Amino acid sequence: MPCLKEQVLDLLKKGYPEFVSGEVICRALGVSRTAVWKHIQALRSAGYDIEAVPHAGYRLISVPDRLYPGEITRGLNTSFIGQQVYYYDRLESTNRTARELAGRGVAGGSLVVAEEQAGGRGRMGRSWFSPYGCGLWFSVILYPEVNPLHAPPLTMLAAVAAARALRRTAGVKAGIKWPNDLLVNDKKICGILTELSAEMERVNYLIMGMGLNVNIAAHQFPPEIRETATSVLRETGRRSSRVALLQDLLAELEYWYLRWQREGFAPVLDCWKELSVTLGRPVRVFTMKESWEGWAEDVDTDGSLLLRLPGGEYKKVVSGEVSLRPG
């Protein structure tokens, strides 16, 4: 049951773009005129632009560009992913807070989202630029009943969901670089950091963390990543609704997660291959200790990259960093 403030907002949204009279709101919610006024003021403080005209009532003018729980869950087409939202203005990192929440056993599918991350992290301990209000910095908490050995493909599932949402809702042709970076025109637009807590035989919880650059202008990027990173704004020339993109992404995530539970990894992998920008290209792969040049031939059933080396042998790469070479 949403709080009264959310219910007032709902009525204004339903009435949009018309006025909704104070009396209608009072009757619908069973509260006094003073209470309604108090909630209108609270909504205004939260950034909602609401016109108040005597004898006409209240009218919603605009919604703030914020990832408020009510904005995310209203119209969210999922059964569990994103239905519980932990919203923060600023966090060290959403993965970190998600780990704490998962340790306390919050609901599966819970979403942790922040307008800004002070210490956003990417794979291999790298930092992730997460400025205020311009991106989707979030983590989803899952409790898959799976042996931890079979968890790695879930990070590729997350990449599939993000790429499809980016294509459909944001209109950018995102492709996946093995295993889970999202690129547009060879520039990174989205990074995924999946973390898990597990016993040897079962996963306690799994955190899918994503950083998706939405409304970051070119000049906002720090110089050192300006040439290698991009955003929806940069690619399309216009600002996008972060809420709409997040809702689509969460719905995609749930769709593929449920499908993976029913049918296993094969359908995910097929879709991953279609969205891949790695396969069929000459690449260099770096692991913690070594690096190889070769041809990214295929992806194995467990998600490993099959690299064809210059001598013709195949190298199965379980983890590492790929750089695409000019073909």
Add this chain to the structure above:
Amino acid sequence: MPCLKEQVLDLLKKGYPEFVSGEVICRALGVSRTAVWKHIQALRSAGYDIEAVPHAGYRLISVPDRLYPGEITRGLNTSFIGQQVYYYDRLESTNRTARELAGRGVAGGSLVVAEEQAGGRGRMGRSWFSPYGCGLWFSVILYPEVNPLHAPPLTMLAAVAAARALRRTAGVKAGIKWPNDLLVNDKKICGILTELSAEMERVNYLIMGMGLNVNIAAHQFPPEIRETATSVLRETGRRSSRVALLQDLLAELEYWYLRWQREGFAPVLDCWKELSVTLGRPVRVFTMKESWEGWAEDVDTDGSLLLRLPGGEYKKVVSGEVSLRPG
């Protein structure tokens, strides 16, 4: 640098079984007679029996049966495992506290030990009976630089270390049931619960939790496990020093851990096979979903159990619970 109380204890231990004069202690530590007396009183409160005789000085009579950090580290033959001890009288579970400490980044090899666990846990969410002062309930925090896919054998390494320490120091012929239960005469004497926190490509931290039944008398076991569990006391008929057993076990653990880092899993696996009570026996294996009867033929290079089914085919079991059948 140990605290003054520990240094006073050290001098008494060095002097044992003779008296050590108050003046010698004062001079050695550069403190007053009053300070020495204060530390003697603190040691007595901690359970150390110390005789004080005018003009003769102090004499250590007995050491309490406690897993005090100073007792564990004094004479501990390791370079990092167990050198930092987090000691508690009572914990919910040592693994749980170890996870919190690891999240804060305490030193690798740190030991978390408790006299009693209120909610000791074994594999698959089962409880582990952990009464006060009668066992070794502890966890070791490690930060192996390894892909999480390659972490599972570490739980078998822990079993090897525990079995060898039990044989040498406690004099009980412990054997390993796949993957990591320790049995004596088909009764469980030690359980191991390894947990990890990881990104898809690297381990953040790994917790090796162990519960080892030392001085638990037969009648102390709850009826439901009295027939299936045992202890060093039950097998040998005498109480053993928990400190000595723990020290040997930590030294074994470090030896095999360093060897695994240098040489990989093969030497660990060879030793595991020698100590196995599973291989070459008819078994039933239960996984979360299925169960099979067959012959425990061998263990694969990744630690999986190779089960020969009645029809002659082989089944590779990554995780599960084995029950030994009469041969």
